[in-house]
Amino acid sequence: MRRRLIAAALALLLAGCSAPLARQEQRPPAKESTFVYVENLGVVTDWDPASSYSNEIIAMQNIYESLTFYNPVTKKAGPRLATAWRASPDGRTWTFTLRSGVTFHTGRPMDAASVKASIERTMASKSGASYIWDAVETIRVDDPLTVTFTLKYAVPLDLVASSGYAAYIYDTAAAPDLKKWVSTGRDAGTGPYTVAGWRKGKSDELTLKAYPAYWGGWDRPHYTTVKYVVVPEPEEAWRRLLQGEVSFVHRLNPALYRRASRTAGVRTADMPSFQTAMLLFNTASGPLTDVRIRRALRKTIDYSGTLRVLRGAASPATGLVPDGLLGHVAGRSPRQDLQGAADLLARAGYGPGRLPLRLTLTYAQGDEDQRVFVQRLAATLEPLNVTLVAKAMPWEEQWARGKKRGQDIFLMYWWPDYADAYSWFANVFRSAESVQFNLTYLKDRDADALIDTLPQLTVTDRAAAQKAYAKLGRRLLDVQAAAAVPWVVNYQRAYLSGIQGYSDNPAYPDVVFVHELRPVG
Incomplete structure (x- = not known):
């Protein structure tokens, strides 16, 4: 909704792409490559996946994952950390089957117990977008890869579980005081990237690196490093894009966007x-x-x-x-x-x-x-x-x-x-x-x-x-x-023409799912 407005005034646009397929072979990328995202405001205001409700979504969705993922083509929830789910006829009981072989960046396995612990911790935080779980009465671990939610009233829990906020699954056992532990720029997610460095208040604020054991695999060309840099002025962001210093600008003013659409070596994207x-x-x-x-x-x-x-x-x-x-x-x-x-x-x-x-x-x-x-x-x-x-x-x-x-x-x-x-x-x-x-x-x-x-x-x-x-x-x-x-x-974007596979997903404000991109040239 508006939360990113709460902490960051108004970053306007949304981006994303389809959920990645599981890979049996897990290995680090063979070739180094870097994707640089330009943000006009500071990136991270809250590192806690339970309460995060601001600009950091652009990075967090590459670090953490949810049970499901909204598909804008089918207009339904699709698989992410859950591979299948079913609901009772009255919509008050939902059972999710989890993806096997997933590990957190801490090395521990993601299973039904960690799903239960994550969501219960988020619910208990009563912060950010934790209200999305208000209908949940109990969460039951049926077996290591099956978890059942009993609801107080019916909600589309498959969509709830795809939320851009408060739906992250994370390793609650990463530290005794998880909020304090992550506040220094550490993470406990399952996503394709993990935090490599955070410089709060600096222009080159955040760097992510590939997580070698990511369940989605690295057997195709991928970006191995993701950088988030803060450039407040649109003209400066445009100059740096033209010079190839950055890869993606999530918003330009109308005049610059028209220039971008006519510039060789630059691609644009425009969608409601x-x-x-x-x-x-x-x-x-x-x-x-x-x-x-x-x-x-x-x-x-x-x-x-x-x-x-x-x-x-x-x-x-x-x-x-x-x-x-x-x-x-x-x-x-x-x-x-x-x-x-x-x-x-x-x-x-x-x-x-x-x-x-x-x-x-x-x-x-x-x-x-x-x-x-x-x-x-x-x-x-x-x-x-x-x-x-x-x-x-x-x-x-x-x-x-x-x-x-x-x-x-x-x-x-x-x-x-x-x-x-x-x-x-x-x-x-x-x-x-x-x-x-x-x-x-x-x-x-x-x-x-x-x-x-x-x-x-x-x-x-x-x-x-x-x-x-x-x-x-x-x-x-x-x-x-x-x-x-x-x-x-x-949403009007501009990015380097060597980037393949980019598409917008309006359910995730300004997010580029970098693992889905293909660096070319």
Whole structure:
């Protein structure tokens, strides 16, 4: 969802590829080669696989692995550390068969007992994205390669187990105080790469090296070293890519991306993501408690114009759920209607010739797309006698203010922890006494009741789940007008043409699964 926003403001894009096949022969790569990933923000904020919930996902997904892996082609969970699984008809019992011959980087074997220990430790941490396991009542070791989960209520546990956060399986016996042990830049994963060096706060922050005993094997050309370097300025990242000093830039501004698409020796990738930009309206206090004003604001947004000015960095949004996920509703593209907005404002006593309206908005500091959007919105509102007071803020400060209901409009991005639309509704729109990401502060019992049906319906009746999602979208956006969704983020990458096998996976924010790449030339 937004966690990487929590610690790192807004790194925008997602990447990945298919799960690797098991290899019988395990040996280190024969030839040295290095893949260099450019990040515009610091890479690691938390080394603990239980609580990690930020930028370090780009490295952690190459160090640690989960039971399953989301396949964006089939739109289902596929094998990773588990090779097969089955669910009971009611969706409350799930049994996973584990891959044999897998070892942790500590040398110990990965088995059912270590899976149970990992997930129970993550659950007990009550941090990061550990909530994904809230449905789990018990975990039972049936045999060394079989583990069974009993749930308090049905959830799609195969998708949960593919989460980009909090689903890692790790060696809990690596140290008596595992959190302290990993905090210095050590790891206890099963992935193809292990930590070789960490220089916190430095430009060349993190280096990974190949784990020779990786279950996926090294019998084809692979990168043996992965480096993560921090380059804040897009122009500098582009220069270093042109000079061959770096391999992959996960985001360029639109002008640089267009140059990249015309440059020999550079490849580009462009695809929609699971990430939506959302304007969350304060339904609990201030002028936006009046639903007429909220509906008016939705009509003032220049949806098609936003797509034009973002020049390829955005796709149309047709609701809360982006294309590719259960719950997406096609054909509901909103349109600007300034006369309709003026009429609604007039009914509320505002607008031209009536009372002036002053609204506050917060958005992410350093995000050019959000800045451009906010400037255009302010210019649109001015002739309607509405003044928009916008403030760019670091994410932590913006979020802290939001939890105190300190704004009328909160602009942020959202994406799911795993490839399921439930998190948009349960985390952002469900009623709650304490404010976390429910930054509309909405209290709607009917919506809550419908939200609570989603996990079980997703498992037992997907057609009914789709109808429930559509009904929720109409209630939250059209009836309550609690939010507006101006665009879906597009991921635009640039990388050296000698890299083969790269593809984006929207379920894993900005991750390049380096073991799947093939260095050529």
